[in-house]
Amino acid sequence: SDTTPRQRGIAIPQGISKQRFFEAIEELKKELGSENVELNDKELKEGWYMEHPNTHDMMPILDSEELVASALVYPGSTEEVVKIVRWANKFKVPIFPISMGRNLGYGGAAPRVRGSVTIDLGRRMNKILNIDPDDYTCLVEPGVSYYALYEELQKRGYQHMWIDTPDLGGGSVLGNAVDRGVGYTPYGDHWACHSGLEVVLPTGEVVRAGMGALPGNNTWQSFPYGFGPYSDGIFSQSNYGIVTKLGMTLMPNPGGYESFMYTFQNESDLAPLIEIIRPLRISNILENVAQLRHALQTVAIKGKPRSTYWTGEGVMPQEVYHKELKKMPVGDCEWVYYGMSYGPPHIRKYKLDIIHQEFTKIPGAKRIDPSTLPADEYFWSRDKIAAGIPDLEELLWVNWMPNGSHIAFSPVSPIRGKDAEALYALAKKRHTEAGIDLMPAFCVGLREMHLIVEIVFDSKNEKMRRAADKCLRDMIDDAAALGYGEYRTHLVLMDQVAGTYNWNDNALMRFNEKMKDALDPNGILAPGRCGIWPARYRGRGWEM
Ligand code: ADP
Numbered sequence: 087s088d089t090t091p092r093q094r095g096i097a098i099p100q101g102i103s104k105q106r107f108f109e110a111i112e113e114l115k116k117e118l119g120s121e122n123v124e125l126n127d128k129e130l131k132e133g134w135y136m137e138h139p140n141t142h143d144m145m146p147i148l149d150s151e152e153l154v155a156s157a158l159v160y161p162g163s164t165e166e167v168v169k170i171v172r173w174a175n176k177f178k179v180p181i182f183p184i185s186m187g188r189n190l191g192y193g194g195a196a197p198r199v200r201g202s203v204t205i206d207l208g209r210r211m212n213k214i215l216n217i218d219p220d221d222y223t224c225l226v227e228p229g230v231s232y233y234a235l236y237e238e239l240q241k242r243g244y245q246h247m248w249i250d251t252p253d254l255g256g257g258s259v260l261g262n263a264v265d266r267g268v269g270y271t272p273y274g275d276h277w278a279c280h281s282g283l284e285v286v287l288p289t290g291e292v293v294r295a296g297m298g299a300l301p302g303n304n305t306w307q308s309f310p311y312g313f314g315p316y317s318d319g320i321f322s323q324s325n326y327g328i329v330t331k332l333g334m335t336l337m338p339n340p341g342g343y344e345s346f347m348y349t350f351q352n353e354s355d356l357a358p359l360i361e362i363i364r365p366l367r368i369s370n371i372l373e374n375v376a377q378l379r380h381a382l383q384t385v386a387i388k389g390k391p392r393s394t395y396w397t398g399e400g401v402m403p404q405e406v407y408h409k410e411l412k413k414m415p416v417g418d419c420e421w422v423y424y425g426m427s428y429g430p431p432h433i434r435k436y437k438l439d440i441i442h443q444e445f446t447k448i449p450g451a452k453r454i455d456p457s458t459l460p461a462d463e464y465f466w467s468r469d470k471i472a473a474g475i476p477d478l479e480e481l482l483w484v485n486w487m488p489n490g491s492h493i494a495f496s497p498v499s500p501i502r503g504k505d506a507e508a509l510y511a512l513a514k515k516r517h518t519e520a521g522i523d524l525m526p527a528f529c530v531g532l533r534e535m536h537l538i539v540e541i542v543f544d545s546k547n548e549k550m551r552r553a554a555d556k557c558l559r560d561m562i563d564d565a566a567a568l569g570y571g572e573y574r575t576h577l578v579l580m581d582q583v584a585g586t587y588n589w590n591d592n593a594l595m596r597f598n599e600k601m602k603d604a605l606d607p608n609g610i611l612a613p614g615r616c617g618i619w620p621a622r623y624r625g626r627g628w629e630m
Contacts, residue, residue: 088131088132088133089129089130089131089132090129090130090132090150090151091129092127092128092129092130092151093151094151095127096125096126096127096156097126097151097154097155097156097200097201098156098201099156099179099180099199099200099201099202099203100199100201101178101622102177102178102179106177107156107177107179110173110176110177110179111123111125111157113173113177114157114159114170114173114203117166117169117170117173118159118160118161118166118169118170122159122160122161122162122210123157123158123159123160124157124158124159124160125156125157126141126142126154126155126156126157126158126204130142130150130151130154132144134481135188135190135254135256135478135481136256136478138187138188138190138194138195139194139195140155140158140184140187140195140204140206141154141155141158141195141204142154142155142194142195142196143193143194143195143196143577144190144194144195144491145190145191145194145491145492145493145545146491146545146551147491147493147543147545147551147554147555147576147578148551148555148578150545151200152200153193153196153197153198153200153577153578154196154197154200154201155182155195155196155197155201155202155203155204156201156202156203157203157204158203158204158205158206159203159204159205159206160206160209160210161205161207161210161211162210162211163211164284164286164292164330164331167205167207167286167328167330168286168290168292170203170205171286171287171288171289171290171328171610171611172290174203174608174610174611175288175289175290175608175610178608178610178622179202179203179610180197180199180201180202180203180609180610180611180612180613181202181203181204181205181610181611181612182197182198182199182202182203182204182205182612182615183204183205183207183328183329183611183612184204184205184206184207184208184261185207185208185228185229185257185258185260185261185264186208186228186229186231186256186257186258186261187204187206187208187261188254188256188257188258188261189257189261189265190254190492191492191493191494191540191576192265192493192494192574192575192576192577193576193577193578196577197577197612198577198580198612198613198614198615199613199614199623199628202612202613205328207227207228207229207328207330208227208228208229208230208258208261209229210229211227211228211229211330212227212228212229212230212234213226213227213229213230214226214227214230214234214235214238215227215331216307217238217239217242217244217247217336218307219242219244219246219247221307221308222247222335222336222337222338223281223307223308223333223334223335223336224307224333224334224336225282225306225307225331225332225333225334226259226260226331226332226334227260227330227331228258228260228261228329228330228332229258230258230259230260231255231256231257231258231259231476232249232251232252232255232256232257232259232476233255233256233476235249235259236249236251236255236474236475236476239336245339246338246339247336247337247338247339248271248273248336248337248338248339248340248473248474249334249336249337249474250269250270250271250273250274250276250279250337250474251269251270251471251474251475251476251477252267252268252269252270252276252471253270253471253477253480254476254477254478254480254481255475255476255477255478256476256478259276259332259334260329260331260332262276263276263277263279263280263322263332263334264277264321264322264323264329264332265322265323265574266322266323266573266574267574268375268529268531268536269375269471269474270374270375270376270377270426270468270471270472271337271374271375271426271472271473271474272337272370272373272374272428273335273336273337273474274374274375274531275375275531275532276334277322279334279335280310280318280332280333280334280335281296281306281307281308281309281310281333281334281335282294282295282296282297282298282306282307282310282331282332282333283295283296283298283318283321283329283331283332283333284298284329284330284331284332285321285327285328285329285330286327286328286330287326287327287605288326288327288605288606288608288610288611289605289606289607292330293317293327294306294331295312295317295318295321296309296310296311296312296316296318297309297312298312299312299313300312306333307333307334307335320601323574323616324598324615324616324618325602325606325611325612325613325614325615325616325618326601326602326605326606326611327605327611328611337474340428340429341429341430342428342429342430342431342433342434343426343427343428343429343434343472343473344426344427344434344438345424345425345426345456345465345468345469345472346424346425346426346427346438346441346453346456347416347422347423347424347425347453347454347456347465347468348422348423348445348451348452348453348454349381349416349417349419349421349422349423349451349452349454350419350420350421350422350423350448350450350451351418351419351420351449351450351451352420352450353420353421355420355421355448355450355451356378356421356503356506356507356510357503357504357506357507358447358448358503359378359421359423359445359448359503360378360501360502360503360505360506360528360535361502361503362444362445362447362448363376363378363501363530364500364501364502366440366441366444367501367530367531367532368501368532368533371437371440371441372425372441372530373426373427373428373437374425374426374428374472375529375530375531376423376424376425376426376472376529376530377423377424377468377527377528377529377530378421378422378423378527378528378530379421379422379423379424379525379526379527379528380420380421380422380524380525380526380527381407381411381416381419381420381421381422382402382407382523382524382525383422383483383525383527384411384414384416384422384464385407385410385411385414386482386483386486386523386525386542387464387479387480387482387483388414388482389482389483389485390485391485391486391487391488392486392487392523395407395410399521400518400521401517401518401521401522401523401524402523415454415458415459415460415463416454416463417452417454419452423445424465424468424472425441425472426469426472426473427441456469464479467479467480483525483540483542484542486523486542487542487543487544487550488544488546488547489544489545489546489547490542490543490544490545491542491543491544491545492540492541492542492543493540493541493543493554493558493576494538494539494540494541494574494575494576495513495537495538495539495541495558495561495562495572496536496537496538496539496572496573496574496575497509497536497537497561497565497570497571497572497573498534498535498536498537498570498571498572498573499534499535499537499570500533500534500535501530501533501534501535505570506528506535506537508568508570509537509565509570510526510537512561512564512565512568513526513537513539513561515564516557516560516561516564517541517557519557519560520553520554520556520557521553522541522543522553522554522557523542524539525539525540525542526538526539527539527540536573539561541554541557541558555578558576558579559579559582562575562579562582562583562586563582563586565586566586571583571586571587572586577615578630580614580615580616580617581614581617581629581630583617584616584617584618585617595617595618598618599618599619599621599624602618602619602620602621603620603621606620608620608622609621609622609623613628614628614629617629
C-alpha cells in the first residue's frame with residue numbers, strides 16, 4: 087500500500103488546545119484563502135522523490151507519525167509569508183518553512199517539532215525573478231528547482247551559462263543553498279556561490295541582506311557582502327528567518343568538458359590516493375567537487391535489490407560484490423573516482439595527463455575509457471551532473487532495500503589520508519556491528535572533504551530502523567571523540583550533532599540561543615532546527 091494509516095490522529099502542536107488551534111486555522115484561511123491552508127488529517131501518503139509528500143518525512147527513521155505537520159500553508163508572496171509569521175506569533179503556533187521539501191536523507195519535508203504548521207513556500211513562490219546574461223547571476227524564489235533553472239537557461243538560449251546541480255536535480259536551488267548543500271562543478275559550494283538574500287524575520291520584518299539593503303542598487307547578485315556585519319550566515323542552517331529570495335552566481339560555460347574515471351583495487355589504497363588528490367585539488371588540476379566512491383555503490387546503483395546478490399545475515403561479504411563487479415564494465419575494484427576536466431581539448435589534456443601520472447602511482451590503478459562504457463552506465467549520470475545538467479539516476483541505489491529509505495552520516499575533514507582512513511574505519515566498525523552495508527563516498531572540496539555515508543534501510547522494518555539510528559548515533563559520537571564533526575544532519579540527529587560543537591562550555595550554542603531569543607521572542611520559527619531551541623522549549627525535554 088502507498089499510504090500509512092494514522093494511529094495518533096491530527097498532530098496538534100503542544101501548548102495550544104485543539105479548539106483554539108482550529109480557530110487559529112480558520113483565521114489563517116481568512117488571511118490567505120482557504121485553498122491555501124490544508125489540515126494534515128488524512129492518511130500519510132508515501133510517494134517518491136518527484137511526488138514526495140510535504141506532510142511528513144517519507145523516509146522515517148522514527149515512528150512514521152513522529153515528525154508530522156498539523157497543517158500546511160502555501161504563501162504566494164513575501165507579504166503572505168509575513169502574514170503567516172504574524173499569525174504564528176499571535177497563536178504561538180510553531181511554523182516550519184520548507185522550499186520544496188526534497189531534503190531526503192536529512193528529514194525531507196518534515197518539521198522538527200511534531201504538529202508544526204509547515205510553510206510550503208515552493209508551491210506558489212516558484213518564480214525565476216531574474217537571470218542576468220551579462221553578470222552571470224540569477225535571483226530565484228524558493229520553489230525554483232535545478233531542473234526549472236536549467237530549462238529556463240536553455241529556453242532563453244543562454245548556453246554561455248551553467249548552473250550547478252547536486253546529485254538529484256528536483257530540489258530547490260534556494261533550499262539547498264541555505265542548507266549548505268553541494269554540487270559537482272567548480273561552483274559546487276552552493277552557499278559560497280550565492281549573493282543576496284531576502285528574509286522574513288520571526289517577528290515579521292523583512293530584510294534584504296548584502297547590497298539589497300541599498301534601495302535601487304544593482305549589485306545585489308554581484309557583491310555578496312554589502313556594508314556592515316555579513317548577516318547572511320545566520321540564515322543558513324538555522325531557524326532565524328524565512329528566506330524568500332536568493333541570488334546565485336552562474337558559471338561560465340568552460341568551452342568543453344570531459345569526464346574521467348579511475349578504479350583502485352584495494353581498500354588500503356584510500357589513504358595514499360587521498361594524499362595524491364589533495365595537492366591536485368587545491369591547485370585546481372582536479373577542478374570539480376569530485377567523488378571517490380566505494381565500489382559497492384557501483385553495484386547498488388544498478389538499482390536491483392541487495393537480495394538479488396545476497397540474502398545472508400550481516401553485511402554483504404567482499405567476495406559477493408567483487409563477483410558482481412567482475413561482470414560489469416567497470417571491472418573489479420574497491421574504489422572508484424569520478425571527475426571532470428573542463429575547457430577546450432588542449433587545456434584538458436594538460437590537466438588529464440598530470441592526473442593520470444599521479445593516479446597511476448597507486449599500483450593497480452586503472453583509467454576506464456569512457457568510450458567502452460554503455461549508455462546506461464552510471465558514469466554518464468555523473469558526467470551530466472558535473473556539467474551542471476540535472477539528473478535523477480542517483481535515486482536507484484535506494485532500491486537496495488525494500489521500502490528503501492536513506493539517512494546520511496556526513497562528517498568533514500581536511501583532504502588527508504589519515505583522516506579518510508580514521509573516518510572510514512569508524513564507519514566500517516559501526517556498520518559491521520549493525521549489519522548494514524557500508525557505502526561511503528568522499529566528496530572532495532577545495533580544502534576539505536565531506537564523507538557522505540548513506541545508510542539504506544527498510545522504513546517498515548522497525549528493527550532495521552533502530553539499528554540504523556544506533557549506527558548513526560554511534561558514528562557521530564565516535565567521530566566527535568576523534569575531533570570530527572558533521573556538516574549537516576537529519577532532523578532527529580540535530581541535537582546530538584549540535585552537542586558535539588561544544589568548545590568552551592558550549593559557548594557557540596549559548597551564543598546561538600541568545601540570538602534565537604532576541605530574534606524570535608515567542609519561539610515560533612522552526613524550534614529545535616539545528617539544535618537551537620527557543621526559551622519556551624529549552625530544557626523541557628524536547629531534545630533527542
Ligand atoms: P530541497 O527541496 O532543496 O531539499 P528543502 O526545502 O527541503 O530543500 O530545504 C532544506 C531545509 O532547509 C528545510 O528542511 C528547511 O529547514 C530549510 N529551508 C528550506 N527553505 C528555507 C527557506 N526558504 N527559509 C528558511 N529555511 C529554509
